[in-house]
Amino acid sequence: MHIYAYIKSASSALNKRADQRLTPCAASPEKLRGLLGSGSEPGGREALCRHCAVRPSAHVVRLLGHLCAGLRFHPRSSRDSAVGRQAMELGAPSQLWLWLLLLLLPPVPGREKESGSKWKVFIDQINRALENYEPCSSPNCSCYHGVIEEDLTPFRGGISRKMMAEVVRRKLGTHYQIIKNRLYRESDCMFPSRCSGVEHFILEVIGRLPDMEMVINVRDYPQVPKWMEPAIPIFSFSKTSEYHDIMYPAWTFWEGGPAVWPIYPMGLGRWDLFREDLVRSAAQWPWKKKNSTAYFRGSRTSPERDPLILLSRKNPKLVDAEYTKNQAWKSMKDTLGKPAAKDVHLVDHCKYKYLFNFRGVAASFRFKHLFLCGSLVFHVGDEWLEFFYPQLKPWVHYIPVKTDLSNVQELLQFVKANDDIAQEIAERGSKYMLRKIYFGLFDSPHPSSMEEIRNGKGGTGKREAWAWGRNAG
DSSP: OOHHHHHHHHHHHHHTTOOOOOOOOOOOHHHHHHHTTOOBOTTSOBOOOTTTSOOHHHHHHHHHHHHHHOOOOOTTOHHHHHHHHHHHHHHTTOSHHHHHHHHHSOOOOSSOOSGGGTTHHHHHHHHHHHHHOOOOOOSSGGGGHHHHHHHHGGGTTOOOHHHHHHHHHHTOSEEEEEETTEEEEOSOOSSHHHHHHHHHHHHHHGGGOOSEEEEEOOSSSOOOBTTSSSOOOOEESOBOTTBOOEEOOOGGGTSOOOOBTTTBTTOSOOHHHHHHHHHHHHHHSOGGGSBOSEEEEEEOSSGGGHHHHHHHHHOTTTEEEEEEOOTTOOSGGGGTTSOOBOOOOHHHHTTBSEEEEOOOSSSOTTHHHHGGGTOEEEEEOSSOBOTTGGGSOBTTTBEEEOTTOTTHHHHHHHHHHOHHHHHHHHHHHHHHIIIIIIHHHSOOOOOTTHHHHHTTTTOOGGGGGTOOOOOOO
16 A cells, blocks of 8 residues: 555544554664555455554554654553554644645655665665666667777778788788688688688678778787877777777687686687577576675686685685686696686586686687676776776676776675676676677678688688688678
8 A cells, every 4th residue: 555545544544533553663764664565455445564563553553752842652551552542632623734744755765675774885876877778679789889989989080001010010910802702812811710700701791891991900908009090990909998999700700719628628619509508597597596795716817816715715615716727837836826627618607696707818709608607797997998898887797896896896796785786787797798788799601611711711812822712792
């Protein structure tokens, strides 16, 4: 039953001056406020309070007694009962106190979960983020036009042949050419599986591309710092604001993900197949079944990860975080004095509610995969970007964490105390990644003749050294 109906009911009871002795309720004023919303029974009868088995209208009267006398009722207290009756008598001549009660009753807060507004700072940030969030509803790639325009700003004057020749000469990436709807690549590629991922996407749109050439960086790190003059056009999957590289969707959206021995010796494999594995694992581990300990496994590619490892050693119930080995591992010094932990499959990360994402050498390859677990992603730092990062919003899709992790313990305590808020953010992040990124941009069939490209068919004449090509049709 609505609060106004309760007040009307209480008003009627007061006006009739019912000579009814009410047993004082043991609930505090705060609890009484919550009990006002106890509803009605089938048939329209006013429901009894679950706390002390009286009508909600009586609760309104008692709450007036609290507000007028400033005292809390307790059972078997004749003094408190007298105060309550006195408050009732004060309200009997008029409905003024009832309307005053209506004004004093605060609105039920949408997201405050603990009294004293302990988490008000975080809740306010979430509410502001949601109010300001404008999801992109475009079915095409126009959501990312802002990123493209910003990256191309240094080249508004055009890209000359001389500029391209300089890019090729410096060998800062892999040289590609498109000639008459056929794709050619220089014979050398530092990471063949990464080049394969790049070529998969070029071949999807090659029929719409003019004759052109480009240099695509398949290394982890960007290649064009802003101090370099003039800026030269190189495509990189990731960068910070200190670089002029032009971002493109990483090869990992098809294949060529990082190799992790022994669990992924050949890399993560085909992204579409790996995506299905993660989605199945997420279904196996719904939110209520997930472990509420925060989780991280990874190598020490950046010391920014150290504080979380140390926090885990201090408080293992809060965080389960350990370093694993990588190719650069030499001794336990590389894992902060402890033996290296075993590598854990990404699908097994889905067992946990809270997953951490750190930068590595550059932006982390795992970021986009973590969302598919249906877990809440804690994203540390905001310096490194991929093309889709600007569309993911802190507090809307993930929890932002300071680079030095100085606020991480408080953030973890917050989500544990506000489980439904944490689940909402996790669901928004997972849905966005599936609908807008995986299915929205990359869910297209791979070329039926991809095997021809792998076998080097299609190149002719002087282009034999470039060896990989395919007719657009």
